[in-house]
Amino acid sequence: MTKRNKIVLFSSIFLALCVIIGLISNLKYTLTDDSINIRSLVLIGILLLLSIISIPVVYFGKVRKSKFERLLSDEYFQKYEIIRDAVMNSQLTNIAKKEIKEDVLDMLISSQKSGRKAEDIIENPETFSRNILLAYAKPGRLPVLSVIDGIVYFSFLILGASIILWFEQASRSLFEIGIDISMLTFFFIISFILIPVTRKLTSTRNYWMFLLPIGFGLVFVLFAEIIRRFFYDNEIIRQLLDGTVRMVPNIFILIIYIILISVALFLKSYIRRWLLRTID
C-alpha cells in the first residue's frame, strides 16, 4: 500500500471513529433519559452502521488496487495514482474518466513491460493530468460546474439533516424542525469550499491534503468553542452558535428543494456537454 493510500484509509477511519464516538456519547445520553426514544436508538444504529460501512467502501472503492493496477510496479503506480485521482476528481463525464483511466493504465503497463523507467515516461504526473484535461475543455471552464455541485450538496445536506432531526424528534412535524445556524454555516463551507478545494488539492503529489477535511472539522469545532467562550455576550455570535432556522418550513419549500436539485443536475449535464463540445 502506498503512503497516499495509507493516508486516505487513515482519514476515513478517523472520520468514522469521530462519528462513532459522537454517536456513543449520544447513546449514553439517550439511555439515561427516563423515556427511551426508540426512534433515536434506531437512528443511532443506522448512523453507526453507515460509519462502519464507510471504511470498507473507501478501501474497496479507492484504496484496493484493481486486477490490472496490480500489474504496475510501485514506481509506476505512484505516478498512475496521481493521474487517476486528478481525472476522477475532475468534472469530466464518468465515461470519459473510465476511458482515460484505461488508456493511461494500458500505456503505463506497455511502457513498464518494455523496461523503461516511470520517470522517463511521466516526469510530472500533475502536468500530464492537466494536459489530458485540456484536451477535453479549456482551462478554468470545468470548475464552473463545482458551483452547481455545491448547490446540490448543500440542498442534500439540508434535506438530510432535516430528515435525521425529524426522525429523532418524533412528536414534531418535519416542517417544524430547525437547523442550527452553525450547522448551516458548516454545510455551506463543506459544499462550496471544502469539497472543491479538497478535490483540487488531492489531485497533486501532496497526499497530506487528504487530511484536509479532518483538519477543517477540528478547526471549525475549535473556532466555535473559542468564540463561545470569549464572545458569547455578542448577540450575533449567540445567534450564530445557538440560533436555529427552519430550512424546510412547508411543503412548497420542500418541493422547491427537490426541483432545485433536479434542475441543477440537468443544468450540470447540459453545461458540461456544451463545455466539452467547445474545445479548440
Added chain:
Amino acid sequence: MNNDTQIVKGILEGCILKIAENEEIYGYKAVEKLNILGFEVNEATVYPILTRLQNKEYVKIDKRPSPYGPMRKYYSLTKAGKERLQEFKDTWDRIKNIVSKIMEGDKNDKKK
C-alpha cells in the same frame, strides 16, 4: 527538443495523423514510432494529442483488450482526419519552403 511548444505539438499532431493513416495505432505504439523517427517524445506528450484528435473526431477508436489485459484503444483516421492531414501537409510544405528560402538567404548573405 522542447515538446511543450505549440509548434512542436502541431507538427506532432500532423505526424500522428500520418502514422494513423498508414496503420492502426495505439498510444504506446505511436510513441515508439515517433521516437524511431527521431522525435524524442514520451507518453505524457503523445497521449493528450491523441485525446485531442479523438475529441475533434479526426481519429476513430476501436477498443480491444491488450495482450497485458486492460482495454486498449486503437486509433485509425476518419474522413475529417484525412482532410486535416491534407491541410497539415499543405501548410507544412508552404512553411518549409518559406523557412528554407530564409535560411538559404541567410547562408548567401554570410558568403558575401
